[in-house]
Amino acid sequence: MSMKTSKLKFKERIKVQMKDDFMRESVANAQTRMYTNRQIAADKLGNWEQWREMGMDIRDHVLENLDYYLHQLSENVKNNGGQVFFARTASDATNYVESIIKAKNAKKVVKSKSMVTEEINLNQIIERNGCEVIETDLGEYILQVDDCDPPSHIVVPALHKNRYQIRDIFKDKIGYEGSEDPEELTRYVRDYIRHDFLQADIGITGCNFAVAESGTVTLVTNEGNARLATSLPKTHIAVMGMERIVPTFEELDIVISLLCRSAVGIPLTGYVTALTGPREEENLDGPEEFHLVIVDNGRSDILGSEFRDILRCVRCAACVNTCPAYRHIGGQSYGSIYSGPIGAVLSPLLGGYDDFKDLPYACSLCRACHDVCPVKIPLSDLLLKHRQKMGEEKITPLAERAAVGAFNIINAHPLLWDKTVKIGATVASGLIRNGKLPLQMGAISEWTEARDLPQPDGQSFRSWFKNRN
Amino acid sequence: MSQIHNRDSFLDNIANKLGRPRQTEPVERPKLKHTCHHEVMAEFSVDELKDVLVNYARTALGSQAIETTKAALTTTLADVCKKYCTDEDNSTDTTQAPCETIVSADPRLLAIFDPEQLDTPEHIVHIWDTKLGYGPNIEVAERAKVGIVFAEQALAESGTMVLYSQPAQGRAISLLPEASIFVVPKSHLVARLTQATAVLHEKAKKGERLPSCVNFISGPSSTADIELIKVIGVHGPIYATYVIIDDM
Numbered sequence: 059m060s061m062k063t064s065k066l067k068f069k070e071r072i073k074v075q076m077k078d079d080f081m082r083e084s085v086a087n088a089q090t091r092m093y094t095n096r097q098i099a100a101d102k103l104g105n106w107e108q109w110r111e112m113g114m115d116i117r118d119h120v121l122e123n124l125d126y127y128l129h130q131l132s133e134n135v136k137n138n139g140g141q142v143f144f145a146r147t148a149s150d151a152t153n154y155v156e157s158i159i160k161a162k163n164a165k166k167v168v169k170s171k172s173m174v175t176e177e178i179n180l181n182q183i184i185e186r187n188g189c190e191v192i193e194t195d196l197g198e199y200i201l202q203v204d205d206c207d208p209p210s211h212i213v214v215p216a217l218h219k220n221r222y223q224i225r226d227i228f229k230d231k232i233g234y235e236g237s238e239d240p241e242e243l244t245r246y247v248r249d250y251i252r253h254d255f256l257q258a259d260i261g262i263t264g265c266n267f268a269v270a271e272s273g274t275v276t277l278v279t280n281e282g283n284a285r286l287a288t289s290l291p292k293t294h295i296a297v298m299g300m301e302r303i304v305p306t307f308e309e310l311d312i313v314i315s316l317l318c319r320s321a322v323g324i325p326l327t328g329y330v331t332a333l334t335g336p337r338e339e340e341n342l343d344g345p346e347e348f349h350l351v352i353v354d355n356g357r358s359d360i361l362g363s364e365f366r367d368i369l370r371c372v373r374c375a376a377c378v379n380t381c382p383a384y385r386h387i388g389g390q391s392y393g394s395i396y397s398g399p400i401g402a403v404l405s406p407l408l409g410g411y412d413d414f415k416d417l418p419y420a421c422s423l424c425r426a427c428h429d430v431c432p433v434k435i436p437l438s439d440l441l442l443k444h445r446q447k448m449g450e451e452k453i454t455p456l457a458e459r460a461a462v463g464a465f466n467i468i469n470a471h472p473l474l475w476d477k478t479v480k481i482g483a484t485v486a487s488g489l490i491r492n493g494k495l496p497l498q499m500g501a502i503s504e505w506t507e508a509r510d511l512p513q514p515d516g517q518s519f520r521s522w523f524k525n526r527n
Numbered sequence: 528m529s530q531i532h533n534r535d536s537f538l539d540n541i542a543n544k545l546g547r548p549r550q551t552e553p554v555e556r557p558k559l560k561h562t563c564h565h566e567v568m569a570e571f572s573v574d575e576l577k578d579v580l581v582n583y584a585r586t587a588l589g590s591q592a593i594e595t596t597k598a599a600l601t602t603t604l605a606d607v608c609k610k611y612c613t614d615e616d617n618s619t620d621t622t623q624a625p626c627e628t629i630v631s632a633d634p635r636l637l638a639i640f641d642p643e644q645l646d647t648p649e650h651i652v653h654i655w656d657t658k659l660g661y662g663p664n665i666e667v668a669e670r671a672k673v674g675i676v677f678a679e680q681a682l683a684e685s686g687t688m689v690l691y692s693q694p695a696q697g698r699a700i701s702l703l704p705e706a707s708i709f710v711v712p713k714s715h716l717v718a719r720l721t722q723a724t725a726v727l728h729e730k731a732k733k734g735e736r737l738p739s740c741v742n743f744i745s746g747p748s749s750t751a752d753i754e755l756i757k758v759i760g761v762h763g764p765i766y767a768t769y770v771i772i773d774d775m
Contacts, residue, residue, distance in 0.1 A: 088755045105563035112559050119557055125538040126550040136530045138736055144537035154532070196761060197752035214752060221753055240753040244761055255762070256669065272731040282702065282748035282763020289698040289740070290665070300541075305556050307724035307731065311564060315720060322751075324587070325685035326720065329763070330743040332727070337739045340694040342661045344739050354537065362544030 060179040061409045063208035064393040068416035075391045081210075081218040085388050088217055092379040095323025096430065103319065113316045114434040116309045117370035120301070121361065127270040127303050128352060134273025138335025140348035148178035148355045155180060155262070155295060158349060159187050162293060164259035168251075170277070170284035171195035172264025173212060173373060174299045174353055176395045177408065180262070191262075192254050194283035196247060200224055203231045210389025212396060213321050213375040218388060261287030261345070265298035266372075267313055268350075271306040272334055275350065278317060280328040288333055294345035296333070300352050301361075301369040313372060316432035320374035356408045365440055368403050370433040375400070377427035377437055383420045392417060399427040399437040406444055411453050418444035457500060479518040487516035567684060568718040576683040576716045577771060583686040584769055588746030589759045590686065591768040597775055600640050604675060604708065607768050611673050611706040612650055627651045628673040629664075629704060632695035636677040636710055639775070657694050665699055674704040674764075678711040680726070681769070684719040685745050688769065692740035701744065706766040709744070712775035 064071055075081065100106040120127055132142040145151035159167070167184055169175065169191060184191045193202040197215040201207045204227045209215030216224070221238040228234035228243060232250060236242045266278040275296045277284045288294050304310050318326050337344030360369055378384050378398030389397035394405035394414060402417040418441045427437040448454050449462070468478050489495055493510025495502060502511075515522075542549040568576065581592040595603040612626030630642045632655045646652040653667045668674065676696055680689040688709040692698050701707045717723065723743065730737055748763030759765065 084754065091755060103567070105561070105566075108561040108563045112561055112564075115557065115560060122545070123550055123554045125541045125545070126554045128541070129534070129538060129551075132531050132534055138739075140530070142531045142534070144531075144533040146533070146537060146540070150533070194762065195752070196750045200752070214755065216752055217755070219753075224753055240756045241758045241760075243753060244750060244758045248760070248762055252762070256665075269731075272727070272737050274737060280748065281750050281761035283761070285698065285702050285742070286762055289702060305554075307728035308559070309556075311721050311724040312559070315564065326682070326687055326743060326745050328745050328747070328749050330687075330720075332737070332741040332743075334737040334739050334741075337692070338694075338736075340657065341692060341697065341739065342655075342657055342664055342694070343697045343699050344692060352537070354540075358541050358544045361541065362546070 061177050061395050061405065062393060062413050063390065063395060066393070068391070068393065068420075071391045071393055072387050075388045076386070078218070078388070080220050081388050082386070084217060084220065085210075086385055088211075088214065089379050089385050092323065093430075096320055096376055096379065099319040099323040099325070103315070103325075109312065109316055110432055110434055112312050113372075113432050114370060116304060116312060117372075117433050120303055120305065121366060121369055124301065124303075124361065127305060128300060130270040131268050131273055131303060132350075132352075134270070135335060135348070135350050136273075138273050138348075140273065140335045140350060142350045142352065144352050144354075146354045148353070151178050151297065151351050151353050151355070152180055152183040154351055155297075156183050156187060158260065158293065158295060159184055159189050162259055164189050166254060166258045167191040167260045167262055168194050168255055168258040168283075168287045168291065169198075169262045170264070170279065170287045171198050171215075172262070172297060173395060174264055175262065175297050176209075178297075178353060178355060180297070192251060192258075194251060194255070194287060195279075196244060196281060199247060199251070200227065203227055208390055209395055210397065211375060211378060212373055212398070212400070218390060255283075255286040255290050258287070258291045260293045260295060261291040262295045262297065263287055265296045265302055265350075266317065267310055268298055268303040269307055269310055269332070270303055274332050274334045276310060276314070277329070277331045277333070278314065278327050279331070282329060285329055285331055288331065288345065289343050292345055293347045293349070294333070294336070295349045295351060297351045297353060300354050300357050317372045317374050320372075320376040320430070320432040360407050364443055365403070365407055367435050368400075368407065368440055370435055371400055371404070372433060373400075374432060376430040376432060380426045380430045382422060382424060382426070387420065392420065399441070403437055403440045403444070411448060411451075415448060415453055418448070476518070476520065480521060483514055483518045484516055487514040490514060564719070564721045567721070571683070571718065573713055573716055576718060577713060579683040580681055580686055580716060580769070581771070583683070584746065588686045588767070589749075590746045591766075592771065593768060594771050594773050596773055597639050600710070600770070600772060601644050603770055604640060604710075605645050607708055607770070608645060608650060608673050611766060625649050625651050626673075627653065627667065627671040628675065629653045629655060629668050629671040629700050630675045631655055631677055631700055632657075633677040633693070634695065636675070639772070640710070655695060655697055655700055664697060665703070668697075668699040668703040671704040673706045673708060674700040674702075675708045675710065676701045678709050678715060680723050681711045681716045681771070682719050682723060682743070683716055686769075687720075687743050687745045689723050690742045690744060691738040692742075693738060698740050698742075701742070702763055705764055706768070707744075707747070707764040708768045708770060710770045710772065712772045714775060716771075
């Protein structure tokens with residue numbers, strides 16, 4: 059899967075998704091639960107604002123000195139006996155992984171959940187070498203088995219599917235014969251893919267945070283699949299977005315504490331695994347070879363732009379879980395592996411406006427995401443910046459730009475404003491019948507699909523005000 | 528073969544985007560602005576920390592937590608293993624193979640516990656043995672119902688056991704068997720992650736290589752990927768018991 063997950067246009071995607079009643083109910087329930095759990099966990103910890111401030115400061119400091127810390131990280135990985143590949147582009151990264159697949163003549167790869175490997179479309183590259191790749195996180199596994207259905211949430215990717223759908227997919231694809239009970243479904247997958255972990259030549263993971271001072275890669279997980287993928291295969295490849303790094307373990311404490319509470323509302327997830335290089339000589343299990351692939355793929359451009367704050371992101375999805383737009387349209391409407399407010403900011407930056415120009419508009423600017431972000435990213439300000447930039451670059455539709463331009467002129471001239479409003483009021487009272495306009499006019503016709511326009515009385519506010527009694 | 532590829536051009540580009548020359552001199556880390564992470568349960572006695580840990584493990588993690596003494600440890604572990612070995616639905620089936628357990632060879636554990644006393648015809652006990660190599664140990668771990676390990680630290684706030692990989696205690700012992708038993712002396716209890724990362728930071732500062740795998744384990748493996756319903760037991764262990772040694 060690459061970053062773009064749909065060929066449909068944004069509004070067509072929304073239309074499809076809005077008809078999916080199960081998805082909408084499930085997203086709404088999930089949001090409420092995740093939002094509530096996050097809030098309880100934050101309150102229970104206490105001093106949450108101080109924690110957030112530290113999280114923001116740590117991430118900002120890293121971004122300001124990113125070249126230094128990446129250098130330190132790579133030196134330490136080398137000293138531990140690992141390999142480091144710096145990949146400017148997605149294809150640099152996938153070519154490197156491909157070269158390892160070929161060199162090892164690998165037939166099977168087990169993967170634990172990683173957004174950046176989705177972003178660079180790694181699975182396709184692995185498979186074209188005749189190598190099987192198994193997504194082992196349960197949510198990702200469900201999607202992979204279901205002919206690579208796109209994810210709808212960055213933490214809970216199969217959120218849009220219910221247990222009955224999952225049962226049917228498993229029946230259809232992997233010989234499942236049990237009930238729709240989530241525990242039975244889960245145990246079946248446990249047994250069904252255990253041998254894959256034992257046989258795999260290579261384990262591929264992402265990286266929640268690298269620690270520069272020791273050359274460590276940290277994985278924050280629950281299912282145990284990342285531990286298996288990094289304990290049994292002889293080769294471990296970790297792929298990280300270049301900004302996912304902290305200076306030392308002291309900062310790791312803060313960002314992991316923020317991440318676990320913000321993502322799932324608990325102090326720590328089931329497994330936080332800190333991996334430092336390949337296994338030591340005298341140890342039996344763990345990889346003999348360790349490769350760290352550090353991916354830019356557009357991030358350095360963001361670093362040098364007015365959107366830098368988005369690189370503080372720790373991928374907790376707290377913003378997704380609080381967003382009213384996401385609640386209504388669901389994750390697949392975004393057409394990107396990154397959904398919700400973070401996706402609406404990040405997708406156009408990494409994937410370009412051509413594919414993702416609509417996403418900055420999937421936002422009511424309510425700013426709820428600001429208040430929950432553990433590293434205080436001003437998400438809706440960044441969405442406004444996108445809109446402004448697209449306006450300046452003339453990407454916004456001509457009609458919209460013309461309307462805004464006309465409004466600017468009229469708004470700047472009081473006399474003209476007065477006249478226009480008066481004329482507008484008269485015209486509107488002539489046209490609006492039973493709350494609808496007779497002609498289809500862009501945003502107004504969409505707005506009136508579910509609402510009525512007010513019945514105008516033919517005068518502007520000012521003339522009404524002047525003439526009252 | 529070179530171990531680092533494309534570094535200079537990659538980092539030059541970053542410096543360029545940041546609008547300055549490459550930062551090659553050591554960067555001074557700003558001191559964290561607040562100390563709230565050190566204040567969590569700072570006044571707690573070790574017994575109070577133990578209560579927090581036990582309570583959290585039982586209520587939030589679906590783990591068992593048992594307090595015992597050095598003298599009673601072998602009996603305690605025998606009881607827990609027995610329970611795991613007989614909990615199976617098909618335990619009435621007398622023809623089934625004997626239940627197996629794999630035990631860490633960490634000398635700190637073997638000093639206070641004699642695995643041989645657990646070894647019976649129905650319950651075979653193996654000790655992780657580096658001399659046998661990878662294959663035989665993994666085969667045993669994969670077959671074993673129970674794995675017993677020794678924890679470096681326990682974190683009260685999150686009910687977490689901290690494990691360092693080492694030759695005597697492979698990663699697989701707490702990973703492949705269905706049930707994990709973590710043995711931890713009460714004196715190893717600390718408040719939270721802060722105290723655990725402090726140890727790793729000190730090691731790194733001294734230039735020590737960290738253990739290749741440090742695991743912070745909170746209960747059995749779990750998922751909520753289907754309808755956000757929590758299921759305990761996915762790819763990692765399905766059951767976990769924390770055994771806290773009171774007089775150590």
